[in-house]
Amino acid sequence: MSKSIISTCYLVLSLVLFLFPGVSSAVPEGVILTWPGGAGGPVTFDGTVHAKRGFHCDACHTAGLFQTKKGADKMTMAAMKEGKFCGFCHNGKKAFAMGDNASCKRCHQTKK
Numbered sequence: 001m002s003k004s005i006i007s008t009c010y011l012v013l014s015l016v017l018f019l020f021p022g023v024s025s026a027v028p029e030g031v032i033l034t035w036p037g038g039a040g041g042p043v044t045f046d047g048t049v050h051a052k053r054g055f056h057c058d059a060c061h062t063a064g065l066f067q068t069k070k071g072a073d074k075m076t077m078a079a080m081k082e083g084k085f086c087g088f089c090h091n092g093k094k095a096f097a098m099g100d101n102a103s104c105k106r107c108h109q110t111k112k
């Protein structure tokens with residue numbers, strides 16, 4: 001394969017990644033992240049659920065809601081109820097609200 005063809009392929013790929021960052025950084029389906037979650041039990045984030053609703057990584061990370069480094073954000077329920085982190089969307093308007101006991105199990109996995 002000639003160098004010009006390889007260079008052209010890299011150029012096209014670079015343009016796609018630059019022009020369509022949301023496509024290149026979609027929340028990977030099948031990725032599940034887990035946090036300790038305190039007394040309510042571990043909290044899970046399912047990338048499949050969010051990706052199927054059309055959300056991409058940059059919707060939360062580029063917007064400044066979450067840092068990309070694992071453990072960098074100190075999430076608390078109080079902060080989320082103030083509209084930070086998950087609470088930015090999970091406010092009862094954009095997505096289900098977090099404030100009532102019925103919603104707890106949607107994120108928190110009951111300890112056994």
